[in-house]
Amino acid sequence: MTGAPSSAGPGSASALLGPADVRRLAAELGIRPTKKLGQNFVHDPNTVRKIVSVADLAEDDVVLEVGPGLGSLTLALLPSCRELVAVEIDPVLAAKLPRTVGERAPDLARRLTVVEADAMRVTADRFPAEPTALVANLPYNVAVPVVLHLLAELPSLRTGLVMVQAEVADRMAAGPGSKVYGVPSVKLAWYADARRAGPVSRSVFWPVPNVDSALVAFTRHEPLSTVDKKVLFSLVDAAFAQRRKTLRGALSGWAGSAAEAERLLVEAGVDPGARGEQLAVGEFIRIAEVCSP
Known part of the structure; x- marks a missing residue:
């Protein structure tokens, strides 16, 4: 001291x-x-x-x-x-x-x-x-x-x-x-x-x-990803905005449509039938990475 x-x-x-x-x-x-x-x-x-x-x-x-x-x-x-x-x-x-x-x-x-x-x-x-x-x-x-x-x-x-x-x-x-x-x-x-x-x-x-x-x-902790934080945080906001909906529905507005939300989720290896409260931050990151250029 x-x-x-x-x-x-x-x-x-x-x-x-x-x-x-x-x-x-x-x-x-x-x-x-x-x-x-x-x-x-x-x-x-x-x-x-x-x-x-x-x-x-x-x-x-x-x-x-x-x-x-x-x-x-x-x-x-x-x-x-x-x-x-x-x-x-x-x-x-x-x-x-x-x-x-x-x-x-x-x-x-x-x-x-x-x-x-x-x-x-x-x-x-x-x-x-x-x-x-x-x-x-x-x-x-x-x-x-x-x-x-x-x-x-x-x-x-x-x-x-x-x-x-x-x-x-x-x-x-x-x-x-x-x-x-x-x-x-x-x-x-x-x-x-x-x-x-x-x-x-x-x-x-x-x-x-x-x-x-x-x-x-x-x-x-050390950075978990180089993904755009704004993209990730907007995704998280959308996922929890309607907690009763599955991610396919909850992310439909964010992704542009329910079909596009499902495509992104499948590509990220996330079940479209899951809900936001089931996903760890790493899974949200995977979804955001799929959407990022």
Whole structure:
């Protein structure tokens, strides 16, 4: 680990934010968490310690945190990485975070860079160093699009651990044949191997959400194909748009006709009578490759 540890200590009660600290900071900034931005602030030090432990960061990692909010997770992450880039869309929160870190972990403040931006649109040129690990409590309403955008935009991103709504976690980590296997499962599998990494209690958030949360861990793998990602993703979208239909019917609009869909499927070695939820990402890739020049 580079640099000296925080004078308060990375796991000490004085360095991390507790419930009273979170409410005090929010009151100081005049912030009332909004559903529109999916704001549920973590106020439990044990939870952020657990997240950092599960993330299993290396001392030279450059961590990307999306939606740092008041800094609960940020303060826990800083001792375990070389640099941390926090992407925050709220200008008030973005301005406050460096001051909070400076007050509570002054020896680690130089490791933090705050980028005021929308994580769904942020581009690689906004980062001072190439992020290697994504660790974040993601707004539930945009969790999957954010992860997919960042994996596409940042090839340097090798690992991730995100806290999302439990149902979303199930979909992200699902395999073929599962009732919740669908578009998020396949698109994430294009980039990485994903797994569920544990539940998170509702009680660790303020305000308390009306849904359960869970952690999803992923590790990027080598590219599975040189096929055009746009072709592949449009194919996946079509395959799951009408889940009750067989692929022959579901892909008829995408391919131009049911007959053409069947021809492509047969050429790819996929049963036209199968349904989208039965296919692994490799089989979708075979279909897309047949369609690509």
